[in-house]
Amino acid sequence: MAKIVVTGIILAGGQARRMNGGDKGLIQIAGKSLYQYAIAKLLPQVDYLFINANRNITKYQQAGYPVIVDTIVDFAGPLAGMLAGLYAAQTSWVVFVPCDVPDFPDDLVMKLWQGRKENVGSYVASAGFNHPTFALLHRSVIPTLEENLIKHQHKVMSFMEKINASAVNFASYDKNFVNLNTLADCYQWEQQQINDK
Template sequence: MITANQITGLILAGGRAQRMGGIDKGLIPFHGKPLIEAAINRLKPQVSTILINANRSITKYSHYGYPVVMDETPDFSGPLAGFSVGLKHCKTPYLLTSPCDSPLLPTDLAEKMGAALEGNDLELVFASSQEDGGKIWSQPVFCLMRSNLQESLDVFLSKGDLKIDRWFTELRSGTVVFESPLAFANVNTPEELTALEKVSQ
């Protein structure tokens, strides 16, 4: 069984947040506290330590007491750039990734994905959510991966490909379906933020 002390949590706060007017998403207030605090609080019990991937507001993010790691590829290359630097700094056998703008992420994320990874001898497991109508959506930025995938990812990125799901197809990967669509709700616009605050009183 994969336990919390074998997992490093990586919170992705490196994006540009263009739909939020370019402000730093992780620092937007949610119930009066920066969004990233909700992500940290949800992730902390599931992992041994946390890394924060950010490309600006470094001082503010470092106030949380965790290492802040910046992308090593230029131009906001998306989540895979964050994965890459996270793997480089990961000292545990597994890395669990989550974006900074999903404050209701599942409290059993690591447990369920760890069981699937180990039970099916996979290298990487990503989350999927099931909508009320039964439709399944993949949530590829929520991942549990073996920390020895650095080379595979760097080779993939060196080809100039940034598509997250294309990298998954090169690995022994699988998904775990979580039945609460709200668990992966993320905040891309001010309206979404207001709506999410209402449903998570």
């Protein structure tokens, strides 16, 4: 199977309401910002890397990768970050990961590519849950995504269903898709890393 040429986008543009409004991607865990864990995991799997952020742009730029902001204002959610990523990418295929999942599979992109069948997109399903912010999308979905956002339709899963994206089962990776939504989650994950050493 031919290798996919793909752009990776780390979604760090949210409001982080459950993080007391702090910038989730910049939360420090074990001396490293949360978004930097995503960079370390995603970088070996992609050809180009961008960070989608709407605050603290200069801090994100310190990582050395281009930072793109939403073209839809007022924190329109992950779909707005996906649209910005699709606009910015020079490749036909773009993979997205959220900044708040520090440990996802090393073969994420390959599995999403292989599991997409002939569809224009695919996303992660694991342990009975869908994780549509882990997604591989073709740039041809841009008009449909624009239409959704114009109509204020912001649910990522509804968009995946609309474009008939494939659900790719990551059955053996149940622990890899744990979102760190609160400061307590971050502390618990940090402690788990210490315990596992």
